[in-house]
Amino acid sequence: MECTRCGACCVAPDIAALDKPLGLRCPHLTADNLCSVYDxxxxxxxxYEADDVCRLIEAPTIDERVRKYLDLFGLTAEADAVRQRGCSSMRKARSG
Ligand code: SF4
Ligand code: SF4
Known part of the structure; x- marks a missing residue:
């Protein structure tokens, strides 16, 4: 599977190194879903490498791809809770 630069893996998972909570866009992801700090x-x-997950979550929009990713890993409820609490930080999301 080739990476299609769909952007979903920069939104869906939590990323400790960036203090990025589940389901929220990485602050470095540009509006056209590219990494602004690539270097x-x-x-x-x-x-991170493209794998079968990328194919399983294919959808027309990034919101749909992120939703499919979260569903695939059973993380939808947790991500919704993070969004509802408005957590901008993974540490805050976990301590809430
Ligand atoms: S989810 Fe997969 S296809 Fe989309 S940007 Fe990430 S690695 Fe590439
Ligand atoms: S730093 Fe770049 S590659 Fe990493 S999650 Fe953010 S936008 Fe994606």
Missing amino acids: RRPQVCRD
């Missing part, structure tokens, strides 16, 4: 992105982003 200095964290190691976890460098190591």
Whole structure:
């Protein structure tokens, strides 16, 4: 599977190295779903590779792709709770 640069993996998962909560856009993701800090992105982003998940979550919009990703891993309720609490930080999301 080739990465299609769909952007979903920069929104759906929580990313500790960026203090990015589940289901929220990475602050470095541009409006056209590219990484604005590509040359200095964290190691976890460098190591991430496209796999079968990318195919399973294919959808026309990034919101739909993110929803499918969260559903796939059973994380939808948790992500909704994070959004409702308006957590901008993973540490805050976990401590709430
Ligand atoms: S979810 Fe997969 S296809 Fe989409 S940007 Fe991430 S690695 Fe690439
Ligand atoms: S730093 Fe770049 S590659 Fe990593 S999650 Fe954010 S936008 Fe995506």
